[in-house]
Amino acid sequence: MEFTHQLRxxxxxxATGTALDQMEMTLFSLAAALVFGHVFFGDTSPAVALIASFGVYGVGFLIRPIGGLIFxxxxxxxxxxxxxxxxxxMMGAATFGIGLIPSWQTIGIFAPLLLILARCVQGAAVGAEYTSGTTYLTEIAPIGRRGRTASWVWAGASAGTVLGALVWFVVMSVFxxxxxxxWAWRIPFWMTIFVTFFAMWLRxxxxxxxxxxxxxxxxxQRAENAAPLALAFKNSKLNMxxxxxxxxxxxxxxxxxQAFMAGYFVNYVVKDGDGGKIFSSATSVGAVVGIGGALLGGYLSDKLGRRTAGLIYTTIMMIFPPIAFLLINTGQFAAVVAVMIFCFCFPAEGAMGVQSPQLPEIFGARNRYSAQTVAREIGAIGGGLLPMIATAIMAAFEMWVPVAIMMVILMAGAVLTTYLTPETKDRDLYELDDAM
Structure with missing residues (x-):
């Protein structure tokens, strides 16, 4: 009974900590698409301001591996x-601080510089957050239930997306x-302080x-453990x-x-003030489904194995991008909701639910945390920069097809890697050496 209580x-x-992280990412991505260009890059053209906003968004991902290295x-x-x-x-303090930064019109160049600084702190924190949560839950969970336990991290992330999108929708509706x-864009960033204190108390x-x-x-004696990162690069290069x-x-x-589609929708499809409300509310609906999607992904990984479940989800994610754009281009709320559920939230969160136990299981206890963190966060660099790259492609070609092709190729890489990764389900996590 005591163990069950501790596990719960x-x-x-x-889940609460990752909810805070994802709430911040949702707020920042929506603000980057809808607000930050005006507030922090006011003297540039709308297209350049949008690219600059996504550039700051991407800075957080560039910093993530540095935070990963440290943590x-x-x-x-x-x-x-x-x-x-x-x-x-760290995440809570930086997110609250974004809501305090004066605009470009007030302090000039210091406004985007302070935004970049806050984003760097966020990136450093996120650089360890997801690995910390999934590794911790995987290591304390009973064999046969690791997927269902560790997937709570990504269920929390979906809940954070819901909170972020809902708060943003309310602000867009009321004001x-x-x-x-x-000024009203600051309110969502200030509200994260409540989630921060609750998560700190729990942890x-x-x-x-x-x-x-x-x-x-x-x-x-700590001799072997004195340089865990060096051991990771020495022993785990292929698995990284x-x-x-x-x-x-x-x-x-x-x-x-989450980021590019929001900017695309409000700048190319629904250009009036309703675009932001439609997209943020559709994101909320999709993310609610994503909570169940993450938990289902963890469950399926326990039943079918990490490899089989992962192949199911990554294949779905590879097929859907062209369909997503065709639906988005209708500008209809129901179509956007369908995209956010079936093309994004459900398969993406399911894949993350599968990876939650899979990534810790790949590595041995000797350097599980360090190897996984660095490899994952280097991978996240590209993920954070892709909205900016996609925005630049869209500005150059004025059509969505090249972006959709890029997304299909991207996920084809995930399908191939999943296929080439051996099964790790139920391995002994106390073993010092990697699973393969």
């Missing part, structure tokens, strides 16, 4: 719990477009991962490439839908 608390704590060492030496507590505090541009009450504790006993091949396409796919 751990799932909620991990990968700390996660292997100070523990999973310590990193979980620290990263959620006029000019009020949103002038401070967690117990450390037993796998980490046993590893520390085995390395009590596997993780990169799994995460880069999936992260890129998600943020192309």
């Amino acid at each position: 608390r751990a799932k909620i704590a991990a 990968s060492h700390l996660g292997e030496t100070k523990g999973r719990k310590w990193v979980l507590s620290t990263t959620v505090m 006029t477009k000019q009020q949103v541009l002038d 401070r009450r967690l117990q450390e991962s037993p796998v980490f504790v046993e590893k520390q006993k085995a390395f009590k 490439l596997r993780v990169f091949g799994l995460t880069f396409p999936c992260v890129g796919h998600s943020f192309l839908y």
Whole structure:
């Protein structure tokens, strides 16, 4: 009974932290598409301002591997719990701070510079957040239930998308477009403080991962564990490439839908003030379904295996981009909802639910945290930059077909990597060496 209570608390704590992260990403991506160009890059053309906004969005992803490098060492030496507590505090402070930054008209060049600084802090925190949560839950879960346990991290991420999109929808509905541009856009960023304090309170009450504790006993002289990142590059290079091949396409796919599609919809399809409301509310509906999608992905990975379940989801994600654009171009709310459910949230969150236990299982206890973090966050760089690249392609060609082709090729890479990755389900996580 006590273990069941601890496991339930751990799932909620991990999910709440990733909810905060994804809420911030949703707020930032929607704000980048709808507001930041005007507020922080006011003296440029709308197209250049939009590209600059997505450029700042991408900066967070460039910083993620740096945060991953730092926290990968700390996660292997100070523990999973310590990193979980620290990263959620950093994310909350930076997100709240974005709502305090004056506009370009008030402080000039310092406005985008402060935005970049806050985004860097966010990126450093996110660089360890997802790996911390999935590794921790995978290591404490019973064999046969790792997928269902670790997938709570991505269920929390979907919940964060719902919160972010809902808050943004309310702001867009209550205030006029000019009020949103002038000041009301700040409200969603300030509201994240409540989620931050709740997540911090939960995570401070967690117990450390037993796998980490046993590893520390085995390395009590700490000589072998003194440089976990060096060990990762020495012993796990091929598996780090596997993780990169799994995460880069999936992260890129998600943020192309979440960030680029929002900008595309309001700048090319529905150009009046209703575009932002339609897209944010459709994102909310899709993300609600995504909560169940993540948990189903974890469940299927326990029943069918990581490889089979992963192939199902990545194949769906590869097929749907052209269909998504055709539906989006109708400008109809129902069509946008269908895109966000069937083309984005359900398959993407399902794939993440599969990867939640799969990525930690690939590596051995010796350097599981460090190898996984670095490989995953390097993969996330491309994912964060793809909305900016897609926006530039769209500006150059004035058509969606090249972007859709890019998305299909991207996910074809994920299908291939999933096929080439051996099964890891139910392996002994106390083993020091990698699974393959």
